[in-house]
Amino acid sequence: MANLNYIYNCNDVESIQMLQMRRSPFYALVTTFKSRGLLVDSINTSVEEQVTMFLHIVDHNPRFRVIHSTFRQSTWTISRYFQQVLCIIGELRGEMIKPASTNTPPKIKNIYRWFPYFRNCIGAIDGTHVTAKVSISMSASFRGRNHYSSQNVLAAMDFDMRFTYVLAGWEGSANDASILADSLTRHDGLQIAEGWDEEDFFQEEFTLDEVEAGDNEAWKEKMEEWADAMWEVRGNTII
Template structure:
């Protein structure tokens, strides 16, 4: 006995109907998804267009603010620094951390790298002004806005030329002032300085790392968060007895330790391979046992034939205490540099 439903929809027709409904539902779903995607893209396009319209509407009200144009009459570089250079050179040094003669010498060396051409719209900033702003920024860490009001140069201009001036100084002076010794005779001169100044023979450099605070990066946050509780990059340096830098490694992430950063440097590989040119071992004064030449570092560095570090502070003899005392004096050179 067939039911009314079986009479209206026989089994064969019912299967075909279900299949057709499923296909139609699938098509409708795909169409709905496509409509959603199209609507979303249209919405994004409208947002972009609205942003572009707002950007086009934001026209400059003035080409340059009038108080910036009075820089020659009231600017710090044109007025105050001229007075300090002529009347009070100690205060001039306090402003830029150097004497006027040294500033002029640096300006003479880098001016050809930082000089810009005048245009029909405006005159280029003087190289001396840009150098003074850069040195003041490096000396104090003042914000661009603060430098804007003292030197009467727009902050969005300062933020563009400070990296250029820094790179120009690096390109000009790296080969001249930062020379890492490569011969036994040059290393012996460095060791002579440590023996004379700090009574620590056979030392060819003090090594340490310095955390340079930076803003929180957008990516890789954990790589730059150091154990001191702020974001930083690391400056690893080797310094001689006169506080002069012999070698630097700049830009390592702040989460790394000084020893870990040192392990990835060319200096470490050169020391291990013997390519650095250290003198052969020689006896210390009033001794006959040959001792190699070495760097000095803190507890974070591994003890090596070419790396000396403090002894553990427990149960030390008088001689060991004297050794730790003299080594800590030598390490202060790099910390103060």
């Protein structure tokens, strides 16, 4: 209880370091769960402790055995409440998760170096390989360019480094294009921003005219011309 009271009653700086949120949002979150009957106190675990364990795991990614030493709860209990809080937050995602803006971010709009090329970008898409533990019979399909078994995970982020979409589960040997195509065909998959269409995804080639070395104004004009051409095709453009 002394440890929990320290977490609950610390200052905002300590709260952010431990839970990635200030005390006021933490208590508001707990109050929401309690008032709606989504979480209830058990004999040995309060709602505050359940939420604290969840936030601590999400923030620092410790093993359940480490959380066991901190909160003096069994790994089974920790796993149970982690999944329970995770499911509840998923149900409240429409209220708790702010949709990404479709406006050009200020950090692009206000910098000439980026704006001509990325003036209509609202985020970025990339893939990463995450270690996966699979049976021996399935290990071949999960082993791609890495020497270990992995999942090929697609993630979309906005320019504030917030995830807007994540698709996991594909084998490490899966091609990035196949994963992207799958995400676009799912009913709850990746949504292309308004103004884009599948017909816009085609390959067009642009040739580079001779530009005299040292002529900065000519290069600026050429870069603006490339940016306009790339936006017109909105696809896999080759310059």
